[in-house]
Amino acid sequence: MAKRKPMRTDIAWSTTDSITVKGLDVCKDILGKVSLGDMAFLELTDRLPTPQESIVFNAIAVCLVEHGLTPSALVTRLTISGAPEAMQAAVGAGLCGLGSVFVGSMEDAARLLQQAMPVPDPQADIAALARAIVDRQVAAGASVPGIGHHIHKPVDPRAPALFAIARAHGFDGPYLALMNAVAEEAGRRLGKNLPCNATGAIAAVACELGLPWEIVRGIGVMARAIGLVAHVLEELRNPLAREMKTLVEEMATAHFRPAT
Amino acid sequence: MAKRKPMRTDIAWSTTDSITVKGLDVCKDILGKVSLGDMAFLELTDRLPTPQESIVFNAIAVCLVEHGLTPSALVTRLTISGAPEAMQAAVGAGLCGLGSVFVGSMEDAARLLQQAMPVPDPQADIAALARAIVDRQVAAGASVPGIGHHIHKPVDPRAPALFAIARAHGFDGPYLALMNAVAEEAGRRLGKNLPCNATGAIAAVACELGLPWEIVRGIGVMARAIGLVAHVLEELRNPLAREMKTLVEEMATAHFRPAT
């Protein structure tokens, strides 16, 4: 047998009479003292949030919990309709669609902001950085993530709400400015009003909180798991998945059918 | 085309300038005001928790976030090692194992408690109900869920911690009494010390909170999604999945190999 590399986790361990997570004693330091959102912050960053960070982090996580009948929610509902004995798999299946298209645009926005300004720099030339970001996206034939919305016009109301919460709690830094400058620059370039949307606001606020962009998709995944459980419960009580399936099947194959 | 049944969701909807979830305006009533744990309570029960309920509900949810290198965590780590571009699928795959064996025992415990006492009854003969529960499990050749622990001896420290939190916030009702009576009765029957474990405590506290047992597994699923994101992050930084795979492959197939 070849020499083994060590395997090691630093997340959690236990003895016969204690359980430790991220260095804190679960029974003495966590239960009854740390809320679910702050526990998520601890899991992502290895420390508990300050009271200010807690409010802002919980706001962006909460914003991602429930978006109604998204593709993910439909997946969870269709899955529970075929396997009602396996709620966990229905939620798991629903998460699988949180990829580059939906949750990924949040990740992309955070990445662009952090690549343009690796550490928050109050002296940065925000307008120049924004132009460079938009230039690069346009040159690559890519869209600018985090701006505009197909339903919420003229503005996604969650964006100003999140920005206001961040500002009220001390997170009014250069990433907020840069994200808004990117939206403005992109709008000017395309001759449209394309204000920052919820995705862009969450990305900018996550940057202000010091969260690496690689983590940002994870916030979406964990938050949406909560929402998908709610869709399981509603589907079990008031189903719509089978009706949807029948409707789509009829609409999509009707052209093949002989007249009856 | 046949007559269609209506499809309807009451979870969320939106207009051009507002988003509503469970009857609350996301921007005005939720963001910055409702924590992630309370949002989960809202999603599960259609109302916000009282301050007392919030502390107790958050405690049981937090208790389910992180259990270290569980089978689910290993699944998530093995999956991200093969598909690092799809964190969401690694978490989704990890959730798929939260079935009848692990999270299911929490659901079973809550179900037994609620079937024995459909509404909390302060006059109930707790000892008689506990005997009936244990009798039925023994007769069916089934174990009694929510008691004993293979590592934490003599007692899983999370159970008394959760019971103390529930009692301190006004949830010291008959389900707590019944769960502990079940543990005592089962221990007597089997001649062992089998105190209530974290699973049993969470089940009992969820009953006190008025959560239907069908919802209980959902709390485990949503909470664990948070923990699995942490395992994704650690696996990306300090991997152990491949080493584990090599180790297991060698151990499990070594007997077939010709000596070299």
Add this chain to the structure above:
Amino acid sequence: MAKRKPMRTDIAWSTTDSITVKGLDVCKDILGKVSLGDMAFLELTDRLPTPQESIVFNAIAVCLVEHGLTPSALVTRLTISGAPEAMQAAVGAGLCGLGSVFVGSMEDAARLLQQAMPVPDPQADIAALARAIVDRQVAAGASVPGIGHHIHKPVDPRAPALFAIARAHGFDGPYLALMNAVAEEAGRRLGKNLPCNATGAIAAVACELGLPWEIVRGIGVMARAIGLVAHVLEELRNPLAREMKTLVEEMATAHFRPAT
């Protein structure tokens, strides 16, 4: 560290210059000689099929590959629309819905047949066994699996086709008789024409092939994975998932919208 139990697999192992699966040398005995369907038979039963078994087993597996826009296919399509970079997760998510409702009815039918007649018995009183099966299902308030069809009337054409293939290749045994007797008995009891459907035919033929009922769902899972890849490909070329999502969202939340 506690004493370890041995871990062992007998499915596959390898040396530097050979790979063995189920006792066969992959390069010498399998590649170019064993078809995909026969490989599946080998994986399920630990031996290659006879030519007769091969035709019959391939027929039931093929029959399960593609059922059009099933809930599983919609799940795969919705998932690839959100995460086009992770085809494997889109197929994996689609499989998650193959539970007790759809694929489960095939498993249920096979289980009922094998429980009624644990080994094929040419002397069995088929009519009596069929009555007992229907009696037990009716008494339990359960439906009889494997009979009737909501679209294919008067008969699901795949059932007689599969029965004919089985008979033509020497599998015209008591399980075929029992399944058809169950359908007849259930029809008589309910006053309807409820002939055996594809699900029931596959279950009966699988029993004739000597496959344990616990394996039957697995045939459905592996076959459907093939079909779901086809839905991924069509969705990438000619998408319908987003249109479906928009349609359902509008239909299901329209009643909340103020008139515009």
Add this chain to the structure above:
Amino acid sequence: MAKRKPMRTDIAWSTTDSITVKGLDVCKDILGKVSLGDMAFLELTDRLPTPQESIVFNAIAVCLVEHGLTPSALVTRLTISGAPEAMQAAVGAGLCGLGSVFVGSMEDAARLLQQAMPVPDPQADIAALARAIVDRQVAAGASVPGIGHHIHKPVDPRAPALFAIARAHGFDGPYLALMNAVAEEAGRRLGKNLPCNATGAIAAVACELGLPWEIVRGIGVMARAIGLVAHVLEELRNPLAREMKTLVEEMATAHFRPAT
């Protein structure tokens, strides 16, 4: 409601008395006549294979069914150990890891071959194309997919086996030559013997079969689903997942434990 785009599938449809898949009548043209592997070819390419194509396609698909205790197999086993009631989700979870690292290298190899030579060109300067491929990978700091093997030395025996099958059935074209030239060029560049492995051979043969590279990962996904069902069955009969979990947990957290 906005104007709807049409939804349409061309994969399958049905009437009350017939079912059509890819233009073929399931009962008349497929069942009993088309094997599972040929059905997969039909699903991927919209036509049945020739006898020669059938042997070669089945060989590459069969080659991907079973690779022993891969990360995917371990995922399936860990998942079934927690949710034995949901075999479909255990297989689905296992598929989720077939991403860029494992199955992706097969896709990458096929893509590189097809980008270098979009249509098979018997006049192509194979050596020059191979050099260009290796140059580009080296310049990008990327590895060359489809060559070398960490266990099978000096050569993965499946590669020459697959090449021999392809050649024996008329698929001895420029993609086979190019893949082998790439392996030779990369070996020369790195000063090592790096012959084509199973992944590279499958990619080259798939190109000879005219399969677009975007489809190649799908062959791996569908084939592996078959193998994962076999791992479910073995895990249920002779489990190793829990022992593995205990072993890894102890090894990975032991350094935290106080001496006992």
